[in-house]
Amino acid sequence: MNNTFEWKNYFFFFFLNSFVGLVLIFNGACHAIFSYVFGGLVKCIGRLGCFIIAALLNFGCLLLMYFWEPLGDQLYILFLISGLWGVAGAVWQAQVVGKNFVMIYSETIHTIQNII
Numbered sequence: 657m658n659n660t661f662e663w664k665n666y667f668f669f670f671f672l673n674s675f676v677g678l679v680l681i682f683n684g685a686c687h688a689i690f691s692y693v694f695g696g697l698v699k700c701i702g703r704l705g706c707f708i709i710a711a712l713l714n715f716g717c718l719l720l721m722y723f724w725e726p727l728g729d730q731l732y733i734l735f736l737i738s739g740l741w742g743v744a745g746a747v748w749q750a751q752v753v754g755k756n757f758v759m760i761y762s763e764t765i766h767t768i769q770n771i772i
């Protein structure tokens with residue numbers, strides 16, 4: 657299977673319909689909204705649950721992009737892929753930054769206590 661041909665289909669679909677900006681805005685909006693949502697959800701299901709949800713969303717989007725053949729009347733699928741990718745990206749970014757903050761904060765407190 658020729659990957660170049662598949663990517664050309666996506667790029668032609670994007671540029672011929674000229675919805676690139678709207679798709680990216682939708683991705684950013686989903687990213688922002690679900691970053692807040694998963695911040696509260698992590699208290700219920702934990703970080704590992706959020707990471708599993710994000711991994712499943714990414715894998716599902718990759719499968720959808722691999723098997724979907726772009727047609728002119730299926731523009732909503734582009735927005736669906738973009739939105740789901742934004743949701744997964746929100747989980748990865750928010751939870752990784754949160755975990756790093758917790759780790760650095762606890763190490764800093766431990767170091768300050770050892771100094772004092």
